[in-house]
Amino acid sequence: MSTAAELAKIVIAEREIAERVKQLADQINADYKRTDLRTQTPLVAIGLLRGAIFFMTDLIRQLDFPVEYDFIWVSSYKYASAPGKLELLKDVEISIEGRDVLVVEDIVDTGHTLRYIRGILLKKRPASLKFCCLIDKPARREVHVDLDYVGFTVKENVFLVGYGLDYAGKFRNLPYIAALKPEVIKG
Ligand code: IMP
Ligand code: MG
Numbered sequence: 001m002s003t004a005a006e007l008a009k010i011v012i013a014e015r016e017i018a019e020r021v022k023q024l025a026d027q028i029n030a031d032y033k034r035t036d037l038r039t040q041t042p043l044v045a046i047g048l049l050r051g052a053i054f055f056m057t058d059l060i061r062q063l064d065f066p067v068e069y070d071f072i073w074v075s076s077y078k079y080a081s082a083p084g085k086l087e088l089l090k091d092v093e094i095s096i097e098g099r100d101v102l103v104v105e106d107i108v109d110t111g112h113t114l115r116y117i118r119g120i121l122l123k124k125r126p127a128s129l130k131f132c133c134l135i136d137k138p139a140r141r142e143v144h145v146d147l148d149y150v151g152f153t154v155k156e157n158v159f160l161v162g163y164g165l166d167y168a169g170k171f172r173n174l175p176y177i178a179a180l181k182p183e184v185i186k187g
Contacts, residue, residue, distance in 0.1 A: 003171065006184045007161070012152060012177040017134075017163055020151045021055065024132065025062035027149060028102070032065060042066035044094055044101045044126075048117070049073035050172070051106035051164040055134045055151075059104060070094045072103075072120070074113055086116045092124075101126040106164050107135040111143040118145070135160065135177070159185055 047056035049071045073090035132149035139157040162174030
């Protein structure tokens, strides 16, 4: 099947993503300016591999104060739609003790991944810890997570691909975000 045949519809167009990422960056710039972060040590942006990389690079290049970045990688054994056990595949290498940290995530679904990451990062005693996600998909939320910045809320329970999001490793490099046809997802 070609890519297009597997996609139901485009949910967020390339230009909409760019506009919203700019708005989020403006909001983050304003918030952190108020905390005088500029005069302190750089913010540590932590991206979740592998889905958050496009969002992370687009976002942090629009921040107007010093930023260091690192990545954390958590894998779940879930395939497609059923949540499973989480495993830390790569921890952060920058020491975040006493630092202001912003976690950048692609999508929040059940909430388990962000809750797990929050626990790992809090143990390292950051000065502050905030969460920024491009897409909040609350339909299947199982655990509460506080999100400081949300790009888009997608109310329908659809499986999204593109702009970093994958299905079985595919579709990450699409410049837009699309819903996968339900019949493509293996049970
Ligand atoms: P959670 O732990 O259920 O919140 O799931 C978070 C992770 O599941 C995300 O970081 C994604 O990797 C993946 N995920 C959840 N929903 C989708 C989706 O619609 N498309 C692609 N990946 C998803
Ligand atoms: Mg992810």
